[in-house]
Amino acid sequence: MFDILCPKNGTYEDVLKSENFLPYGSAVVDFFQQLSKNILQNSNYKKYPEIIALGFWLRKANLIKMQKDVFEKETTKDNIKLARGLVFHIAPSNVDTVFAYSLFVSLLMGNRNIVRVSSQSSLVLDLLITELNDILSLKEFKSLRNNLLIVRYEHNDDTTTEFSLRCDVRVIWGGDQTVNKIRSLPLNTSAHEIVFPDRFSYCAVKSKEFLSLNHPFELTDKFYKDVYTFDQNACSSPRMIFWIGSSEDNQKAQEKFWSCFNEVVESYSGILEQDHSLRKLNSTIITAVTTEGKVKIINGSTNRITRVQFDSLKDVRRDDHCGLGLFYEVCIKDLNELSSFFSSKDQTLSVYGFSNQEISDCLNKGCRSISRVVPIGKALEFDVVWDGYNLFDELTREVSIVS
Amino acid sequence: MSREKYNMSQYLKTIFDKKPYEIATNEKDDLLLREMNELHEFHSKNCKEYKSICRALGISEGEFNSLKEFPMLPVSIFKELDIKSIKDEDVVRILYSSGTTSMKKSKIYLDAMTSANQTKALTTIVNDFIGKNRIPMIIVDSRSTITNKNNFSARAAGIVGMLTFGKDYFYLLKDDDTLDITGLEVFLDKYGSQPIIIFGFTFMVWKYLYQELIKTKNSQVKINLKDKLNNAVLIHSGGWKKLLNEKVDNITFKNILKEELGIKKVHNFYGMVEQVGSVFMECEEGYFHTSNFSEVLIRNHLDWSVEENGKEGIIEVISVLPQSYPGNVLLTEDIGVIHGVDDCKCKRMGKYFTVKGRVEKAEVRGCSDTYELKEVQNYV
Numbered sequence: 001m002f003d004i005l006c007p008k009n010g011t012y013e014d015v016l017k018s019e020n021f022l023p024y025g026s027a028v029v030d031f032f033q034q035l036s037k038n039i040l041q042n043s044n045y046k047k048y049p050e051i052i053a054l055g056f057w058l059r060k061a062n063l064i065k066m067q068k069d070v071f072e073k074e075t076t077k078d079n080i081k082l083a084r085g086l087v088f089h090i091a092p093s094n095v096d097t098v099f100a101y102s103l104f105v106s107l108l109m110g111n112r113n114i115v116r117v118s119s120q121s122s123l124v125l126d127l128l129i130t131e132l133n134d135i136l137s138l139k140e141f142k143s144l145r146n147n148l149l150i151v152r153y154e155h156n157d158d159t160t161t162e163f164s165l166r167c168d169v170r171v172i173w174g175g176d177q178t179v180n181k182i183r184s185l186p187l188n189t190s191a192h193e194i195v196f197p198d199r200f201s202y203c204a205v206k207s208k209e210f211l212s213l214n215h216p217f218e219l220t221d222k223f224y225k226d227v228y229t230f231d232q233n234a235c236s237s238p239r240m241i242f243w244i245g246s247s248e249d250n251q252k253a254q255e256k257f258w259s260c261f262n263e264v265v266e267s268y269s270g271i272l273e274q275d276h277s278l279r280k281l282n283s284t285i286i287t288a289v290t291t292e293g294k295v296k297i298i299n300g301s302t303n304r305i306t307r308v309q310f311d312s313l314k315d316v317r318r319d320d321h322c323g324l325g326l327f328y329e330v331c332i333k334d335l336n337e338l339s340s341f342f343s344s345k346d347q348t349l350s351v352y353g354f355s356n357q358e359i360s361d362c363l364n365k366g367c368r369s370i371s372r373v374v375p376i377g378k379a380l381e382f383d384v385v386w387d388g389y390n391l392f393d394e395l396t397r398e399v400s401i402v403s
Numbered sequence: 404m405s406r407e408k409y410n411m412s413q414y415l416k417t418i419f420d421k422k423p424y425e426i427a428t429n430e431k432d433d434l435l436l437r438e439m440n441e442l443h444e445f446h447s448k449n450c451k452e453y454k455s456i457c458r459a460l461g462i463s464e465g466e467f468n469s470l471k472e473f474p475m476l477p478v479s480i481f482k483e484l485d486i487k488s489i490k491d492e493d494v495v496r497i498l499y500s501s502g503t504t505s506m507k508k509s510k511i512y513l514d515a516m517t518s519a520n521q522t523k524a525l526t527t528i529v530n531d532f533i534g535k536n537r538i539p540m541i542i543v544d545s546r547s548t549i550t551n552k553n554n555f556s557a558r559a560a561g562i563v564g565m566l567t568f569g570k571d572y573f574y575l576l577k578d579d580d581t582l583d584i585t586g587l588e589v590f591l592d593k594y595g596s597q598p599i600i601i602f603g604f605t606f607m608v609w610k611y612l613y614q615e616l617i618k619t620k621n622s623q624v625k626i627n628l629k630d631k632l633n634n635a636v637l638i639h640s641g642g643w644k645k646l647l648n649e650k651v652d653n654i655t656f657k658n659i660l661k662e663e664l665g666i667k668k669v670h671n672f673y674g675m676v677e678q679v680g681s682v683f684m685e686c687e688e689g690y691f692h693t694s695n696f697s698e699v700l701i702r703n704h705l706d707w708s709v710e711e712n713g714k715e716g717i718i719e720v721i722s723v724l725p726q727s728y729p730g731n732v733l734l735t736e737d738i739g740v741i742h743g744v745d746d747c748k749c750k751r752m753g754k755y756f757t758v759k760g761r762v763e764k765a766e767v768r769g770c771s772d773t774y775e776l777k778e779v780q781n782y783v
Contacts, residue, residue, distance in 0.1 A: 273765035274717060277704035278736060282477040285456055289484055293455030302706045308459075 001162075002153035005117065005129050007136040007145045012114075016166065018146035020083035021110035023396055024067055027143050028107050032058045034135050048124055050097045050229070050380075057382060058104065070384055071392045078403065081396040083110030084192065085168035090160075090182060092174040093118035095234050096125045101382045102171055103148060109395040113148045114163050119155070161185045169395060172196065175235075194394050196387055199235035199347035200318045203376060204335065207245035207253035209353030219352060220260040222377025224268060226350060229380055231276075232323035235387075236348040236372070236379045239321050240328035242338065250331040258307070262300045265325070269304050276324045277303040283322040284308055291315045313341050339365035347387060348372040350379045408493075409445050409516065409726040414438040418723060419520075423527045423694040424751035428744050431753070432470065435698055438723045439473060439731060440466045446729040450488035453729040470698055471709050475719055475734040478509070478677050487512035489727045500557050500676045509676050514727040521680030521724055522567070524696045528684055529568055531751075532670055533636050539594040540569025541587075541635075543603025543612050545576035557676050558604060561640065564679070565602045575603075575611060582615055588626050595631030604641035605671065608660075609651065612637075617663055629665035636668040640682070644761070653689065673758055677730050681722040683756075688748050690755035697722050699754055701741055702734065712741045715759060736762045 004010050021028060039045055039055030046052070056062065071081075087106045091099030099117050106113050117125060129150060136145050153159050164170055164187045172182050176198045187193060203223070213219060227237050243250040284297045287308055294315045298307040310316050310330045321328065332338070335354065339362050346369045351359065359373050371388035374381065384391050414437045418426075426434070443466075446453040460474050467473055480486070487494070493514045500509035513521070542562060549559040566572065573590040577583050603612065616628070637660065646656065653671060660666045673691045674682035681696035693699050700709050701716040710716040718739040725731050741756045 272705055274704040274738070274762045275765040277707075278477060278479075278717070278734070278762060281475075281707075281734065282479050282483075284459070285477060285480055286483055288456045288459030289452045289480075289486075291455070291459075292451070293458030295459045296461060297459045299706070303704065 001156070001159050002116075002151040004149060004151055006132050006148070006150040008133050010145065010149050012149065014146040015086070015112050015114060015149040018112055020085060020112060021107075021147070023071070023081055023083065023109045023392075024063075025110055027141070028110070029060065029063060031135065031141050031144055032063060032104065032108070033060055034138075034141070035131065036060075038131060038135065045127070048127070049225075051124060051127065053381065054097050054100055054128075057101070063108070066384055066392075070390065078401045080399050080401070081109075081392075082399060083112075084395060084397050085111060086166060087111045087113050087169040087171060087395060088163045088167035089113060089115040089171045090173060090178065091115060091117050092178075093120055095230055096122050097128070097382075098173055099125070099150075100128055102173065103150075105384055105391045106169075106171075106395050107144075107148065109392060111169070111395055112146075114167070115148070115150045116160070116163070117150060117152055119152055155181075157185055164188065164191075167191055169194065192394070194389060194391075196235070198345065199387070200240075200321070200345050201236050201238050201348040201350070201379065202240045202242060202346070202370075203238035203350040203379075204242040204244060204338070204352070204354065205253065205257070205376075206335075206353030207243050207249035210253045210257065211249060216256060216260045217264065219376055220257065220264045223261065223350075224264050226377060226379035228265070228269065228325065232325055234380055237323070238348070238350050238379060239318075239323065239326070240316070240330070242335075243329065243331045244333070244335050246333070247331060254329070254331075258300070258305070262305060265304050266301065272302065272304055279322045280306045280324055280326050283320055283326060287317065287320045290317055290320060313337065316341075318343075318345060335359075335362045336365055338362060342369050344369045346370055348374060348379055350374055350376045352376045408489075409442075411516070412438060412441050414441065415520075415723060418695045419523065419527075421695055423524075423531050423696070424692060424753060426695055427752050428754075431695065431698075434695075435721070435723060436467070436470055439470060439721070442723065442726065442729075442731050443467065443473060445726065446488050446731075450486060450729050452484060452486045453488070470721060471700055473721070473732045475702075475707070475732050476729065478675065478733045478735055481509040481511060481677050481728075481730070482507040485510060485512075487728045489514045493727070498557070498560060498676050498679060511676055511679075511730065512728050517725060517727040520726070522564070524680040524694075524724055525564060525682060526567060528682060528694050528696075529565075529638070532638070532684055533568060533600055534598075537568065537570040539571040539573075539590070539597070539599045540566070541573050541575055541590065541599060541601045542566075542569075543575045543601065543607045543639075545578050545580060546574045547578040558641075560676070560679075561604070562602070565638070569600050569602070582611060582619060584619060584624060588624065591626055591628075591631040595626070596634070598634045598636065599632075601632075601635050601637040601666070603637075603639055605639045605643060605656075606641060606645040608637065608639045609646055609649075609656065613659060613663065629663075632665045633667070635666050636670070637666050638670050638672065640672045640674060647760070653685075657689075675720075675733075675735070677733055678720055678722040678725065680724045683720075686747060686749035686751060686755065688755075690742060690747055690749075690757060692747065692749075692751050692755050693753040696724055699739070699741065699756055701739060701756075710741075712743060712754075715740045717762065718756075718758065738762060 036055050036058035039051060089102045099115050103113055103115050135141055164185055167188060168191050170187055170191055170193045172179050172195045179195045179197045243253055284306060287295055294311040296309040304325050307327045307329060313330055335358055349370050351373060414434050418434060447457060456474060494512050495515050496513045496518055498511040544562055549562050573586055657669045660669055671685040672682045683691035685691055698721040700719040702719050703710050703716050715738055718735045718737045720733050720735060722731055738759045739756050741754050744754050745752050747755045
């Protein structure tokens with residue numbers, strides 16, 4: 001019915017029978033320490049920035065910071081948080097490290113876990129699983145072995161239903177189609193569900209601030225990583241840029257930005273797939289039609305960068321966007337114009353040149369659905385508060401003690 | 404928006420008056436450019452979608468100086484959007500691409516003039532290969548494919564389009580898709596020694612005319628197929644995907660049909676539902692040819708620049724026939740290479756080229772679990 005990738009000799013029965021840990025239990029924290037050390041000290045991982053990022057996230061300092069800033073923030077002295085039990089994670093296929101973050105946050109909260117990873121194999125996934133297996137085979141981490149089970153199977157409703165009926169939380173990554181499909185399968189009546197559907201993310205640049213930058217390449221480098229690491233298809237990768245300022249500043253900032261960014265993209269990028277060029281052409285032509293021509297299509301020196309500049313915010317249609325290095329743009333005078341723009345499909349806003357006060361002023365004016373604001377360069381960084389969920393809260397149950 | 408009917412220009416008249424492969428490139432480029440500028444102006448006035456696209460691409464009013472400057476529409480947009488340059492009441496026919504029910508299909512709106520021009524162009528082109536007389540015809544398909552009114556497929560449209568070249572039609576397949584061996588024997592007894600035309604879709608020809616027929620030949624077929632098919636001309640189209648899976652390319656295909664069935668004249672053609680009529684026929688040398696009605700450019704996907712002859716790239720097809728919809732300049736999803744201009748050994752003018760296959764679907768990284776396969780475009 002399914003293949004078990006981790007731990008070696010692991011069984012489904014074991015994970016069903018074993019006991020939860022307490023949140024932030026020492027066994028799990030020690031395990032993360034070891035994993036972090038193995039990742040950061042192994043030079044073979046240097047070419048995989050997403051694995052290195054995971055290694056940093058697992059460091060003890062970060063775990064403690066999250067404990068103070070997020071986990072303990074809203075817990076009163078009398079109430080306690082406990083693991084929910086068995087968590088069934090359905091991981092996305094192509095952002096290889098998501099399965100790990102999902103699993104690790106849940107483990108840290110003391111839960112037992114079944115993770116279905118994509119049926120397509122990937123290098124990063126295989127490396128991580130090998131690493132996990134190696135550490136779990138050490139004697140000191142024996143107690144963890146029964147608390148996680150990483151499985152692989154072709155999409156199969158029977159298997160997914162079996163896990164769904166046994167779990168206490170079902171976590172679905174992977175976009176609208178996957179969420180709709182899995183949601184049609186029954187879930188244990190007392191279970192809780194967390195879903196991550198398709199999202200659209202943005203970048204806002206204060207043009208004047210950008211123009212005063214002496215080293216614009218530092219910023220465009222960071223932007224490159226946000227966008228091209230996952231072909232602009234990670235849900236938090238910016239797909240649209242808001243240029244904010246006077247029309248003169250906006251125009252100048254665009255010119256400067258795209259000239260730098262073009263250089264960055266052309267020097268970093270490898271092969272451009274024919275299919276990707278075609279899909280971008282198709283997407284832009286459809287946008288031209290659906291907006292009745294209220295856009296300007298601009299190509300970079302190659303088809304690696306394709307820009308679609310909208311006449312105004314109200315013409316923007318998110319559905320036609322295909323990722324792959326396609327940049328919607330719109331020039332506006334004031335950040336506050338965005339407060340009525342966002343929709344429930346929207347997630348991350350990467351920013352440059354704004355103070356926290358300016359951002360929260362805009363959000364407080366009624367932004368419906370931005371759930372995350374980060375500086376440019378951090379769009380892909382995993383955060384335990386994701387998509388509006390505090391995952392520590394979602395993966396624990398709070399026991400109230402009334403005296 | 405004011406709509407007006409397209410008037411046949413003097414350029415289009417000239418294009419139709421000449422034989423399909425007799426205009427050398429210098430002259431043809433000029434004719435096509437003038438006609439294409441007329442069509443561009445017409446669609447800009449009468450098709451709001453086309454106008455929107457031109458606006459978005461920053462195309463200002465006025466004429467283009469060369470064919471490569473016209474905006475390319477990806478063929479797939481006819482699957483996503485309903486686009487036409489004529490009033491609803493002038494639509495005489497809608498063409499759909501083939502494909503399974505779950506796939507989006509291209510939808511092409513024709514008015515009387517576009518439809519007539521398509522037929523006229525196709526006739527001119529095909530006659531250049533088989534002569535002007537209607538000759539007995541074998542269709543490698545079943546009659547029900549074209550009589551099924553509920554499901555008039557692109558395959559059916561393709562067959563109906565070819566019927567004008569034949570007479571005394573014989574359908575090789577019965578309605579249950581088995582071979583009509585008796586019918587074949589009667590047909591070949593009667594006509595087998597004279598020129599006949601065979602038409603079918605490439606994979607149907609391979610599967611039925613070759614594989615199935617050979618299987619039953621020894622036990623059931625009493626006549627000598629090789630003798631009887633000696634004067635046959637086979638015309639086929641539809642793409643090679645299924646055959647390439649069986650490692651059958653064009654050369655193998657032709658060799659086998661010659662050795663096993665005695666069919667010496669085999670012409671593939673490259674065409675699509677989005678540009679019916681101006682098909683690219685394969686000549687005796689094995690190359691597809693542009694005709695008076697059409698042009699081909701090879702595009703480099705890196706920046707859409709035009710590749711020089713001999714270099715592979717994505718095929719852009721240009722046709723002067725579409726008037727009822729803005730389908731004159733289309734970027735296909737096929738890879739091809741132009742081998743030369745005006746100097747093919749077959750003596751036909753124009754560019755000659757080969758098609759190497761389809762652009763491969765590339766993997767996309769991202770949060771989505773399911774990579775939705777974009778449907779494969781089908782030829783008529």
